[in-house]
Amino acid sequence: xxxxxxxxxxxxxxxxxxxxxxxxxxxxxxxxxxxxxxxxxxxxxxxxxxxxxxxxxxxxxxxxxxxxxxxxxxxxxxxxxxxxxxxxxxxxxxxxxxxxxxxxxxxxxxxxxxxxxxxxxxxxxxxxxxxxxxxxxxxxxxxxxxxxxxxxxxxxxxxxxxxxxxxxxxxxxxxxxxxxxxxxxxxxxxxxxxxxxxxxxxxxxxxxxxxxxxxxxxxxxxxxxxxxxxxxxxxxxxxxxxxxxxxxxxxxxxxxxxxxxxxxxxxxxxxxxxxxxxxxxxxxxxxxxxxxxxxxxxxxxxxxxxxxxxxxxxxxxxxxxxxxxxxxxxxxxxxxxxxxxxxxxx
Amino acid sequence: xxxxxxxxxxxxxxxxxxxxxxxxxxxxxxxxxxxxxxxxxxxxxxxxxxxxxxxxxxxxxxxxxxxxxxxxxxxxxxxxxxxxxxxxxxxxxxxxxxxxxxxxxxxxxxxxxxxxxxxxxxxxxxxxxxxxxxxxxxxxxxxxxxxxxxxxxxxxxxxxxxxx
Numbered sequence: 244x245x246x247x248x249x250x251x252x253x254x255x256x257x258x259x260x261x262x263x264x265x266x267x268x269x270x271x272x273x274x275x276x277x278x279x280x281x282x283x284x285x286x287x288x289x290x291x292x293x294x295x296x297x298x299x300x301x302x303x304x305x306x307x308x309x310x311x312x313x314x315x316x317x318x319x320x321x322x323x324x325x326x327x328x329x330x331x332x333x334x335x336x337x338x339x340x341x342x343x344x345x346x347x348x349x350x351x352x353x354x355x356x357x358x359x360x361x362x363x364x365x366x367x368x369x370x371x372x373x374x375x376x377x378x379x380x381x382x383x384x385x386x387x388x389x390x391x392x393x394x395x396x397x398x399x400x401x402x403x404x405x406x407x408x409x410x411x412x413x414x415x416x417x418x419x420x421x422x423x424x425x426x427x428x429x430x431x432x433x434x435x436x437x438x439x440x441x442x443x444x445x446x447x448x449x450x451x452x453x454x455x456x457x458x459x460x461x462x463x464x465x466x467x468x469x470x471x472x473x474x475x476x477x478x479x480x481x482x483x484x485x486x487x488x489x490x491x492x493x494x495x496x497x498x499x500x501x502x503x504x505x506x507x508x509x510x511x512x513x514x515x516x517x518x519x520x521x522x523x524x525x526x527x528x529x530x531x532x533x534x535x536x537x538x539x540x541x542x543x544x545x546x547x548x549x550x551x552x553x554x555x556x557x558x559x560x561x562x563x564x565x566x567x568x569x570x571x572x573x574x575x576x577x578x579x580x581x582x583x584x585x586x587x588x589x
Numbered sequence: 590x591x592x593x594x595x596x597x598x599x600x601x602x603x604x605x606x607x608x609x610x611x612x613x614x615x616x617x618x619x620x621x622x623x624x625x626x627x628x629x630x631x632x633x634x635x636x637x638x639x640x641x642x643x644x645x646x647x648x649x650x651x652x653x654x655x656x657x658x659x660x661x662x663x664x665x666x667x668x669x670x671x672x673x674x675x676x677x678x679x680x681x682x683x684x685x686x687x688x689x690x691x692x693x694x695x696x697x698x699x700x701x702x703x704x705x706x707x708x709x710x711x712x713x714x715x716x717x718x719x720x721x722x723x724x725x726x727x728x729x730x731x732x733x734x735x736x737x738x739x740x741x742x743x744x745x746x747x748x749x750x751x752x753x
Binding site: 310 | 616644650652
C-alpha cells in the first residue's frame with residue numbers, strides 16, 4: 244500500500260516536472276465549413292462543507308452560417324510579340340467562402356494602356372498543371388470549387404500586328420460567385436437568423452485582378468559600310484578605291500528591341516564591277532562573322548550555289564553572298580551581328 | 590496474482606480520491622452557458638449602440654466573435670466553496686487575447702487541458718525549445734473563485750472567441 248502511494252507520488256512529480264506541453268501544430272484550420280455545429284461545454288467543480296460535489300456541465304451550441312467570398316489574384320506581366328494569337332495571361336481564383344461554390348468568369352480589356360487584345364477569351368486550367376493546353380483546358384466557368392480551393396484561369400488574347408516594342412495591354416478577370424443550388428448569384432439572407440438553420444451572408448461575391456501583356460519584339464536595323472584595304476599603287480598606305488583596289492564591305496545587323504531575332508539568312512549581292520575575293524580571312528576562309536563583342540568566326544563561301552561544307556556561307560549562282568545557319572542563327576536583344584567580306588575593283 | 594492485488598488496491602485509492610460526494614442529494618450549483626454575438630443597432634434618433642444577441646439566433650460566419658458566458662449559481666442553503674469553472678475553447682474557435690473576464694476569480698489557461706497556468710506563465714515546447722504559450726494558443730480557460738459562494742449567489746466567467 245505504501246509502495247503504491249509512493250509510486251503515485253512519483254508519477255505526480257513527473258507530471259509537474261514536465262511543465263511544458265508539446266504543441267501538435269499552431270496553425271488553426273481557417274474558414275470553418277458552413278453547417279458546422281459549434282459546441283461549448285463548461286464544467287464547474289465545487290465543494291459543499293468541504294466535500295467535493297459531482298461536477299456539473301452545461302453546453303451551448305450554434306450552427307455556422309454560410310459566408311460567400313471570392314478572391315482573384317493576377318498582377319503578372321507576360322511578354323508577347325506582335326501578331327501572336329491566343330497569348331496567355333494567368334490568374335488564380337480562390338473560393339474563400341466556407342461552402343462549395345460555382346463561379347462565372349468574365350475577361351475584359353482595360354483602359355490606360357496602349358492597345359486592346361482581340362478575341363479575348365477565358366479558359367479554366369482543367370488538369371491543374373498551370374499551363375494552358377487548348378485541347379484540355381476548354382471550360383469557361385468554374386463549377387464545384389470547394390471552400391478554400393483554388394483554380395488557375397487563363398485569359399487568351401490576340402496581339403495586334405501593329406503593336407510595337409514595350410507597348411502594353413491590361414486585361415482583367417472578374418469572377419462572380421454562383422450558388423450551385425440555384426445557378427444564380429448568392430443572395431444575402433436579410434431575414435433574422437433561425438436557430439439551427441444555415442443562412443447565407445454574402446460578403447464579397449465578385450472579385451477581379453489584372454495582368455499585363457507587354458510587347459517584347461526584335462527591332463532590326465541594317466547598315467552597310469565599305470572601306471579600302473589596299474590599292475595597287477599605295478598598297479595599304481592611304482589606299483584609294485581605284486581599279487585593282489581591295490574593298491571590305493561590312494553588313495551590320497543591330498537588334499535594338501527587347502527580344503532575340505531569329506535570322507534566316509543575310510544575302511548581299513556582290514556589287515557590280517567588283518569580284519569576290521576568296522581566302523581573305525585567316526588565309527583559307529572568305530567571310531568574317533562577328534556576333535556582339537565575341538571574337539569573329541569565319542566561313543567559306545563556295546561559288547556556284549552549293550554550300551558543300553555546310554557552314555552556312557555560299558555564293559549563289561546570281562552572284563550574291565548568302566550567310567545563314569549555322570554561321571548565323573540569331574541576333575540577341577541589344578546585340579549586333581556584323582558580316583564582312585572583301586572584293587576587288589575591276 | 591500479486592500484481593492483480595496491487596492493481597485492485599490502486600484502483601480503490603483512486604476511487605476514494607475522486608468519488609467523495611457521497612452525501613450530496615441534489616446539485617447545489619447550477620451552471621449555464623450562453624453564446625452571444627454583438628450586434629449594432631440604430632435607434633429612432635439614429636444613435637448606434639451594441640446589443641447582445643444569442644449566437645444561435647445570429648448569423649455567425651468565420652471571423653465572427655462570440656462572447657461565451659458561463660454562470661454558476663448556488664441553489665442550496667449552504668455556501669459552496671472551491672468553485673472552479675473550466676471551459677475548453679470550442680473546436681473551430683480561437684480565444685481572443687485579453688478577453689477573459691472573471692470577477693473574484695484567479696484565471697488560468699491550458700493548452701492541453703491538463704497543465705494550467707496564469708497568462709504568460711504557461712510554457713509550450715516547439716521544435717525542441719520552450720517558450721511562453723501565445724494567448725491564441727490557449728485551448729482551455731479556468732476560473733478559480735477565491736471566496737465561497739453564499740446561497741442564492743452566482744458567479745460568472747466570460748471570454749470571447751473568434752470563429753476560425
